Amino acid sequence: MMLEHGNARRRVAGTGLASSRTRFERRAAAARRRPRLVAGVLAALMLGAGLLVWVGWFSSVLTASRVEVHGVSAGASAQVRAVARVPLGGPLMRVDTDAVAQRLIAGKAWSAVTVGRGLPDTVVITVTPRVAVLAVRNPRGEVDVVDRDGVAFRTVGSAPDGVPLVSSGSAQVTKAGVEAALGALGSLDPSLRADVSGVSVSTADQVSFTVKAKGEKRKTVVWGGAADGKRKADLVKILLPEPGSTIDVSVPSSPVTR
Known part of the structure; x- marks a missing residue:
């Protein structure tokens, strides 16, 4: 009887050691895979960022082709476009919106000016005309x-x-x-x-x-x-x-x- 109990304890101990060894090996394998996983994610992010930069700044996919004006009548929007001088035909993301806004502000006809981009092809200008008092x-x-x-x-x-x-x-x-x-x-x-x-x-x-x-x-x-x-x-x-x-x-x- 004592011999059987001893054998049982040895079997349990052996099973425990095997289980610990298996867990250790799994953790070691996961640790070895982690750098490769991180490197793969970073590579994917860099590739995605590069693709976005190429699409937005260098390709013809997002080409600035029109100007949309808000805040004034249709007749007055022609004056806004003339003063803004938005460069069209190139990549939308390369349009210098700050420079466009500064040209409009220098004209003094508008008390507030915002210039933004509307995908895929639009430069959006919003102005608030000054009111004569x-x-x-x-x-x-x-x-x-x-x-x-x-x-x-x-x-x-x-x-x-x-x-x-x-x-x-x-x-x-x-x-x-x-x-x-x-x-x-x-x-x-x-x-x-x-x-x-x-x-x-x-x-x-x-x-x-x-x-x-x-x-x-x-x-x-x-x-x-x-x-x-x-x-x-x-x-x-x-x-x-x-x-x-x-x-x-x-x-x-x-x-x-x-």
């Missing part, structure tokens, strides 16, 4: 059209319809004068802003303008400097129905009608 006569006698950020983005012979023309007691309206006029118009209630005309800026950058009162009568508003815009705008709205042809809110603590 003031017209300022320049020293050459022409009129510079200015947006709400104070950027003069177009020069014309006369002020566009509905855009107030700013005049000055000096030869030229200063940048501070333009900013003061923009601040005044921006503070007004939209219903009043639409009726503003005759904007003038003094040599001290003090603003005045006329606005439509009851009926067709117009009143002169002496606005003053750029400070206290909201308070001045509220006073103009309150005093507009009052008698008189002039509203002076240049000192908002002491408004005057006369």
Whole structure:
């Protein structure tokens, strides 16, 4: 009986050793295969990357063949294309989108510009046109059209319809004068802003303008400097129905009608 138990223990021990040896051999084989597997994956990745580079930058598979413009009318999109000067006919990925964007930004007609690629063959341009809020006569006698950020983005012979023309007691309206006029118009209630005309800026950058009162009568508003815009705008709205042809809110603590 003891002999049988001893033999059984030896068989179990032998089986355990064989199992351990098998596991060791499997781990060793896996360790030997791992470098080859890693090398194969790296080679596949490099091949794929090389193929993508070739397709995108050197082959004729993705050829830049058209320009798509968003943010403007069909008529204005022709102007965008003319300024952008996108090079067509070559690989799409080699189109310098930053250079295209810089050409558009330098044109000043658009307040925001983005340029991207649309597979398989399109350069996509999205622009936000500037909106004229003031017209300022320049020293050459022409009129510079200015947006709400104070950027003069177009020069014309006369002020566009509905855009107030700013005049000055000096030869030229200063940048501070333009900013003061923009601040005044921006503070007004939209219903009043639409009726503003005759904007003038003094040599001290003090603003005045006329606005439509009851009926067709117009009143002169002496606005003053750029400070206290909201308070001045509220006073103009309150005093507009009052008698008189002039509203002076240049000192908002002491408004005057006369």
